[in-house]
Each structure stands twice: as C-alpha cells, then as structure tokens.
Amino acid sequence: MGHGITVTPGYARTSRCAQLCLAAVLWMMGLAGYAAQAQERVPRVLLLYPYDNTPVASTISGETARKRLIERLNGKVEFNIDFLDLLRFQEESHRQQTARYLAEKYASTSIDIIISLNTETYRFLQAYRDVFAPKVPVVFCCVMRSFIESRSDRPGDMTGFITDYDITRTIELAERLQPKARDLVFITGASAIDQMWRDMYRRQAVPFQSRFNISFMDGLAYDEVLRRVSQLSPDTIVVLGALFVDADGRYLVAYEFAAEIAKVSTAPIYGPIDTFLGRGVVGGHMGTFEDAGIEVADLAVEVLNGADPRSIEPRSSHTQRFRVDAKQLARWGMSEASLPPDTLIRFKDPTLWEQHRNSVVAALAIMVIEMALIAALLLQIVRRRRLEQDMQVAQSELARVTRVTTMGEMTASIAHEVNQPLAAIVASGNAGLRWLANATPNLEEAKSAFTRVVRDGHRASEVILTIRAMFKKETQTRHPVDINELVREVLALLNSQIASNDIMVRTSLAEPAPVVPGDPVQLQQVTLNLITNAIEAMANITDRDRVLRISTQAQGSEALLDISDSGHGIEPQHLKRIFEAFYTTKSHGMGMGLSICRSIVLAHGGRLSASRGSPHGSILHVVLAMHEQA
C-alpha cells in the first residue's frame, strides 16, 4: 500500500507538467473549435474547373456562378478554386494524383459544396469525389446531355445543369439562311475529349443525310482545317463543335480556333456554342454560359439551404434560342427576314439613335437652338433693315431741316457777300470825294479810290451772278412732289413750334393729292417758310384763337396751296411789297424769305401771292403747274 502511494517527486513533476501541457493543448483546441464554430456559418464552396483558364465557356459559367453565390448569400461564402488540367493530362494516373492532392489539400478544410464545371469535371468527380470530399454534395454545370444519358450511374447527391447542344436546330437555322446549300460539314477536334462531340455530331447528323452531302472534318491538323475551309463552296453549311486538340496534338482554345476558321472560311460557319458568337460564327441554337452559371448558383444555394440533392432533378436550359451575329449576316449577305421568329440578333450595330441617343438629342437640341438663333438673327436683320430705312428717312428729314435752317444762314451769307463790296464802294466813294474836296486835291488818292469803286462794283455784281447761278442749278431737278405730303412733312417738322405757340391747325387737303413736278427740297423750303411766317404772324395774338389753315386743291392744270393765319394781317399798301427782297415787316428779319420763296415758285412755273384774310390775318397763295412746262 505504502509503495502504492509512494509517489516519486520526479513523476509527480512530470505528471504536473503533462497536465499543464494538456491544459494548454485543450485550451488551444478550444480556441480552434471556437474558430471552426465561427466559420461554420460561412459555407465553403469548392469550384472545380476541368482544364486551365483558357476555355472561356467554363470560365464564364464559373465566374457567373461565383458572383451569383456571393450576391445570393450576401457575401457570406468562401471559395476554393482548382483547375484540374484534364485536357493536357488525359491519363487516368493524373486524375488519381489530382484526387489525392485534393484530399491532402482539403484534409483540414470542410467543403460544404462542390461546383463542378464542364462534363470532364463531372466525370472526374464521379470517379474520385469520395477520395477527397466524400459525401459533399455536388452541383454540376454544363454537362452534355449525351454524356448524362449515356451513363446511368449518376450519383444521387449530384445534381446540376445539363447543356443541350442543339445541332438539329442549328442546322435548321443554317438551312433557312442558306436554302441553296447542299453540303453540310462538321468540324470537331481529334482528341479523346473531342470524341464526345464527334459522336454527338454524327448522331445528330443522321436526319439530314437525305438532304445533304455530309462530311466530317475531324482528326485533322490545325492548318489543314484552315486550308480546307478556305476552299469550301459558299453553298456549304459548316457546323463547328467544341475543339480541344488537333491531329498534331496541338491544344486548341476553341473560340480562338473558331475565329481563325471563320476568318478564312469561304462558307458560313455555325455552331451551338455561345462563345463562338461574335467571333465570326453566323449563329446557332444555344443558351448562354452565363445563364448556366446562374442556374448552377441557384441550385447550390438550394442545397446549402438544406435541400437534398437527391430530390433535385438536374435542370436544363430554358433560355436556349436562336442567336445570330448581325455582322456575319451582313458578311454573307443574309437577310434578317429569313431568320426564324424570335431569333436574338446580336452585335447589331446600334442605329445612330440607339448608340448616340444623348448626342443625337443634344445635336438636335443644338440644331433647334441654332435655328432659333438664326431665325432670331434674321429677324434682327429685318428689324435692322427697317430701322435703317427709318433712319434714312429721319436723316433725309434732318438734312431737309438743316437745309431749312441753313437758308437763314445762307441769306445772311448772301447779305454779307453783297454788303461787303457795297460798303467798300461807299467808303471809297466818300474817300475819293474828300480827296478831291481838299484845299489841295489829292488826285492820286482820288484816282485809286475811284478805281476801287469800279472794282468793288464788279465784285458785287459777281456775287449776284454766283447766287443766281446757284439757284438756277438747283431748279433743274424735277421730281413728282405730292403737295399733301409736303404739307404733312412740314407740319411734322414744325410740330413742337406749333404746340408751343398754342396754334390750332386746320388742314383741308384735296383727294387725290395734287402732284407737281419740282424740286422737293426747294418746295419744302417754300412751304416751311410760309408756314413759319404764318406762325410768327400770330405770335402776339391773345384776344382770339391762333388758327393755321392749310388747304390744297387741284384746279385745272394747277395745284393750289393756301396758307392762312389769324394774325394781324398785312396792310394793303404792303401786300405787293412783301415779296421784294430786303423788305420786312418783322423786327428781326432779313426780308429775304418771301422773295426767295417767290423766286423758287416762279422757277417752278408757278405764282406766289398774298391776300388779306377775313375777318383777319393773311393768306399766302401758292399756285404750281401740275405738268412740266415745255
């Protein structure tokens, strides 16, 4: 017993040490367990790609599925991705090694679901899933229906999306577009994986044997394929399958090879594969790899949510339809009208409207604005023209007024010109007389004084001649002058004067208006002068209305213009003299106005006279011939 309880201190120490270590390990394990618990809430998806990343078909499906999963699970999902490289290494040993590798790789990682891309992966999983992920549900994508149907051994926990490569309807499309075609050529690759496509094509081609000469281009080298397609009759229908490896063992990227073939082909190329579209293939009946990816992701979500894969039947595409490339239709001169109904036409150059709607709208808007601007500018121009015309009218009126006002200055100038020699004559005459009258007459000075008298006498006469010549010249212009218009113009010119002098204007203008040939400016001066005189004659009338009466009248071949005022009137003895030059009854006046008026009227073959008004005032009568006088 004593022995039994004899515990060596060394053992005890060791034991205590082991206990501590155990505790630490347990604690660490606890932590790890805790971490695993935390991870359990985020499902882990293993994405398995069959080859590398070059075949875009599986890449498109896989990426679409991955994004869809992230979206559906609100980002609470983790992915592991592996490329199985089953094309370049087709031996069974590679598959075994890969399975073992994956088993090691994911030994301590719990995979919740496997998404398998492509038929080849599905085949790999059938054989090796249990090696690295036993019982982990599989959702497969894009397994060829022919593969599924050729095997009856689909494990119950594998469900997914089956792809139908519909060769029949693709050929139907080709027949519609090429009704004259009698040759049907199928192109596929040369490897074991290509075998599935060759078999499928051969099977599906059978119903067409009666209508077409069918040939298969398979087991050929890359360059040979290109050479052959470049020699095809244009009435050939070429259907392309998935291409993996050529006869030389060259690995092909299917869509790139399709593009090469389409480029050199002398006949239109068709194919049921989405990724060929836009790369030179006319079209086919097909679904899209994106749609497959979405379907697969949705199935995966169902499974992750607890659905039993066994209860889920594999699905197939419901988005399959005819899809064509508009550019290829154009290239081969095919009409859209011959397409089956509900064909999706892709890569159609958007119309100008579709492509540049905003630009078009903007351009149209700019054009509209521009047009509006142009219209506005045109309007402006029209308005400016009108204003310019108005301005011209105003300017010519101003010119007239200027002439009218210069008339006063002109008379002053004439007076000065005449007066100057007269003053000299008088002074010289006086001087001469004085030199002679001196006690000793200075004959020398007297002589020079009288010489100057003669000289200045001539000078005065020259001035008169010049003035007469000036007037003569001006009366040579003859235009039709509307007398009524003349009166209106002058009244307009004198408007402010009439208003400020508180004068009532009464006009009685004949209709039709009398028109006389004459110088409009001169006749206006006359009218203006006469009316101004009438206004001034009434300046100091306070005991009665200041009335300016103007009447025009056609009488025989003469036009009459009467201007009357209600002023003091002209004394009878002055009536005749008022038209004499330098005769004036005004306190400040040159006495030139009426005499010039009369000269102008006379020059127009008319008469100017004055009479006393009744009961007061005076009337000026202008008579002008209405026809040019010979």
Next chain:
Amino acid sequence: MKAPADPQNVVFVIDDDASLRESLSSLLRSIGLHVELFDSAAQFLKSKRPDVPSCLVLDVRLPGLSGLDFQAELIKNDIRVPIIFITGHGDIPMSVRAMKAGAIEFLTKPLREQDLLDAVQAGLDRDRARRQSDKTVTEIRSKYDSLTAREQEVIGYVASGLMNKQIAGEIGISEITVKVHRGNLMRKMGAKSLADLVRMVDTLGIHRTKL
C-alpha cells in the same frame, strides 16, 4: 495833306476784306488821320502800337475770333483802346453787348461817312482824355509816394477835414509838428488849397481817415 511822320493819333482798322480795309484807310486818311491796317485780330495783337491817342475800327465778323470775343480779350489784357464796331448785319443783342463792353459805336455797312468819322473822332477824344487822366493820376501818385510815412498819415486826416489840434491828438504828437507836416505835404503835393488836396486824394482813391 500827308499824315505826319510822328503821328498825333492813330486809327487801327481790322477787317478781313482787303478792299474795304483800303477804302476805310483812304477815307480816314483823307481827313488827316494816321491809319494802321490789320487783316486779323492776331496780327493786331502782335504789332507794336504807337503810344498815342488811338481807336480801333473792328469788323464784328472776323475769321477765327469774333469781334465781340476780341473786345473781351482786349479788356482782359488791359488794352484800353476805344472800339468802333462795323458789321454787315448787326442785331440788337449783339450791339447791346458791344456797347455794354465799352464800344464807342456800332455801325452797319455800308457805313455812312459822317457816322464813321464822328465815331472815330469820339474814340480818339475818349482815348486822349483817358490818357490825360491816366497821366494826372500818375503824377499825383508820384507826389504822394514822395511823402514821408508820417506825412502820408497826416494827409488822410487833413483830407478828412480835421484841424491840426485834432490830428495832433489822434496821432499823439504836438500841434506844431502837425502844422509842419501839413505845410510840407501841401507843398510836396503842389496843392493850391485844401479843396485841391482833397480832390487829389480822391483821385488816388485813398480813403480819407474818418473818426
């Protein structure tokens, strides 16, 4: 009758019309006046004019400067020559303005001989009188300037009519001294009487010292 070489008087004529200028010159010379002709106001201003009684016959209508503006210019420059305006067509406002500014006459062309000659004579007389008066003032001024400061002080009181005694009281000097100053200043000024002195003081414009 020739105009004297060293003229007793001179009539300036400014007119841009050469013919009229000559005619006027001839007419004025025929009554023995000395005449100088100018065709513009500027030429007149530039000329060296003899310091004798003179008058100016001026056309209102001059190129460049109007006759009336020229008149104003002369007054501004203290050229006090009497002006007879002649014009082709003078109006009333124009003549009123000229007369107000001191013109002798405002004559219209053609000139009546007698009007011109009378006006010229009047102009010369007025200038002569002015010159005489200017001369008198200058003389009195120089006499006044010759007085001592005290005498100049006293003269103000004397002219105001103060008696010697009062003046002595005002200035604070003896009556005798005032009397001496008074005698001296009367002599120096050449005043014959107190009234004469008062007139001189008035002419100079010196204020008579008031109490």
